[in-house]
Amino acid sequence: MTNDVEKRWSDKATFRRAGLYAGAVVGVALLLMAITVAWAAANRDECADAQFLVCASPDRYVLVFGPTAILLLGGLGAFVRAYQVWRRGGTWPIWHGAGWALLTFMVIYLGISMRAFAPT
Incomplete structure (x- = not known):
């Protein structure tokens, strides 16, 4: 028999820490995405006729796989x-939920950002 904790979400301090952690991780991922897009926009003259803003191969890999x-x-x-x-x-369970939320965001971001590799 296990002595498991009751699965309540009423621990406000833990909820706050997990929320701040998840928010910080999402913020860092979005910051890397924004830096990559800004870097690609600054070097736009290399491939001015491309449809997608991030046109260089290394930039695309960083944009998709970095965040x-x-x-x-x-x-x-x-x-x-x-x-x-x-x-x-x-x-x-609060931390468990934060982990699943971050993995869900990862799958959604990966699905959306894979358009960078779509043939044009």
């Missing part, structure tokens, strides 16, 4: 934190 990797690592970090909180007997 995806950040969201993946952030989601895995939230799951590790959920395990640590569970071991202490705390309210772990």
Whole structure:
């Protein structure tokens, strides 16, 4: 028999920490995306006739896989934190939810950003 914590979401301090963590991870991923797009816009003269703003191959890889990797690592970090909180007997489902939210954002971002590799 396990001594599992009740799955309540009423721990406001843990909810705040998990929310700030997830927000910071999403913010860093969006910041990398914005920096990549700005970098590509500054170097636009290399491929002025391209339909997609990010036209150079390295820029496309960074645009697609950089934020995806950040969201993946952030989601895995939230799951590790959920395990640590569970071991202490705390309210772990909040961190578990943050991990699943970050992995969901990762899949959505990856699906949308793969258009960068679509043939034009």
